[in-house]
Amino acid sequence: xxxxxxxxxxxxxVIAAGLAAMALALLMDAAGQKxxxxxxxxxxxxxxxxxxxxxxxxxxxxxxxxxxxxLPEPEVQNKGPVLxxxxxxxxxxxxxxxxxxxxAGAMLFGLTARGFGKGPLWLTVGVGFLVALGIHGVFDGLLxxxxxxxxxxxxxxxx
Numbered sequence: 001x002x003x004x005x006x007x008x009x010x011x012x013x014v015i016a017a018g019l020a021a022m023a024l025a026l027l028m029d030a031a032g033q034k035x036x037x038x039x040x041x042x043x044x045x046x047x048x049x050x051x052x053x054x055x056x057x058x059x060x061x062x063x064x065x066x067x068x069x070x071l072p073e074p075e076v077q078n079k080g081p082v083l084x085x086x087x088x089x090x091x092x093x094x095x096x097x098x099x100x101x102x103x104a105g106a107m108l109f110g111l112t113a114r115g116f117g118k119g120p121l122w123l124t125v126g127v128g129f130l131v132a133l134g135i136h137g138v139f140d141g142l143l144x145x146x147x148x149x150x151x152x153x154x155x156x157x158x159x
Contacts (some may be wrong), residue, residue, distance in 0.1 A: 011074070012066025019059035026052035084115030100150015105132025 030045035030052065065071050088111030095104040109128025114121050136153055139145045149157070 009066045016059045016062040023052040023055035081115040101136045101147040102133040
């Protein structure tokens with residue numbers, strides 16, 4: 001039987017640092033808010049402070065688990081789905097302002113669905129296009145909130 005020596009798990013320390021950084025950001029934001037609790041004594045900065053303290057506790061517990069080596073062994077990641085989703089995000093960023101919300105949203109939806117194993121790609125992109133066009137219509141027509149419009153949105157909704 002092979003005896004495994006416990007070693008620190010460095011990923012736990014990275015995660016703990018991220019949790020601590022989020023807590024610090026929340027505490028800095030809460031410090032800038034007016035502490036006017038009124039009759040209840042609870043102000044707008046209290047809930048972010050409580051969340052930050054909770055994140056600090058989780059950060060400390062993650063460090064302890066990292067030193068103990070008590071975290072489960074991470075699974076091997078399948079890079080294909082992650083690359084599909086990141087490609088969809090990248091295309092949305094690139095296409096959003098010159099192709100419009102519907103086309104950019106269609107690419108994000110279709111490639112993300114492909115990353116989750118759904119297909120065929122032409123169908124998921126088509127469904128994404130219809131969903132994004134509907135969302136643009138709701139935001140533009142009903143809510144009067146402007147999403148980036150491309151040639152398709154100008155053709156369908158005018159303007």
